[in-house]
Amino acid sequence: MDLKNIFEKFSGKSKIFRNREALQARYHPEKILHRDKELEKIAAILAPSLKGEKPSNLFIYGKTGTGKTLCVLHVAKQLEEFAREKKGNVRIIYVNCKLKRVADTPYRLLAHILHELGQEVPSTGLPTDELYKAFYDLIDRRSDVIILILDEIDQLVAKSGDDILYNLSRIDSELKKARLSIVGISNDLLFAENLDPRVKSSLSEEEVVFPPYNALQIKDILEERARIAFQQGVIGEGVIQKIAAISARSHGDARRALELLRITGELAERKDMNKLTLELVDEAEEKMESENIIETIKAQPQQYKAVLYTTIILNEKNMEINTGELYNHYRRLCSQIKVRPLTQRRVSDIIAELDMQGLLSAKTINRGRYGRTKSIECTIPLRLLEHVKKILREDLGL
Ligand SMILES: Nc1ncnc2c1ncn2[C@@H]1O[C@H](COP(=O)(O)OP(=O)(O)OP(=O)(O)O)[C@@H](O)[C@H]1O
């Protein structure tokens, strides 16, 4: 096979893309559309830092892809620049708690924050209290206002509990010179409800909510980005509208919309076409959906995979399955792969969770005096089934 052709085709100037990076996740757009209100609110809440006062702690929430990280980083950057010009002492520390190993334990988080402030501590070994003390001492040397942004803060609490938030929010009252404010960001809308009430009230002294974008707003965001990313005239009629409509239907997620636009462009390029077309959008959507399903499946714990695999196999035999039958076959599978089976009750919970993730559907059926059971059906698209089975067999060691 002559790979040279392929390399040649892609090393030249792209007919489709002008600046591919503008569609990648880490690209920071210069223009932020339809978020003036939120940007202003955040700026107003953090502005007292310019006078050396402690801004209220701030909690920001909204669904995924609604621009929370983008807007907070934008305000933070401008605030820091403004402070520098005016010789104010504002310092911003940004931590993405979702990143592996950054926020797995309070110790790790504190070590990471200290590192950001230029102080290295051993990655394990010291008592955590000593790290709190080191952090306190370090920032209180100067009369700075420190704004600590904890992005995906729900991940931090899931991994290391909410004590750390309590302790951090208390540090401010003990500081002599410096001030410390916390900005928490989350896309888990129920997260704050489950916090310790003291932590919740201290974290949400102020709140800003990011609503989902509607189709028109997504269209504007896409158009603006397309202008930077694509060659002139390559976007077919109705393409942006279609992507915007699809994304608005699935909760107004700008990240998914931009991803769909990128994949559509890549398909056009790979097929050596001159234009992005409506058909390509369909294809891109299907591709994205497949990738999402496969990723979701790969990320399931072993027992979930076993339940899912059993469902698929039984469905293929065209059996209408209920929880009891599924459980029997699941037990057989467990003995085959030498894992200890869970109780039927636990398996019912797993079925409900797989249902919520959209991998199967479980309908309750009333059998009169025989009680109730569930009728379980796999909902993975047919075109993916062979591939999914292969993955599950490999992961289960079959
Ligand atoms: N108003 C906007 N204008 C331009 N681009 C935007 C806008 N809102 C979001 N985006 C883009 O959409 C993507 C998602 O935005 P962002 O990462 O800020 O979402 P988020 O709310 O933090 O989501 P998550 O909760 O999943 O972290 C980014 O690539 C961002 O550049």
Ligand SMILES: [Mg+2]
């Ligand atoms: Mg984010």
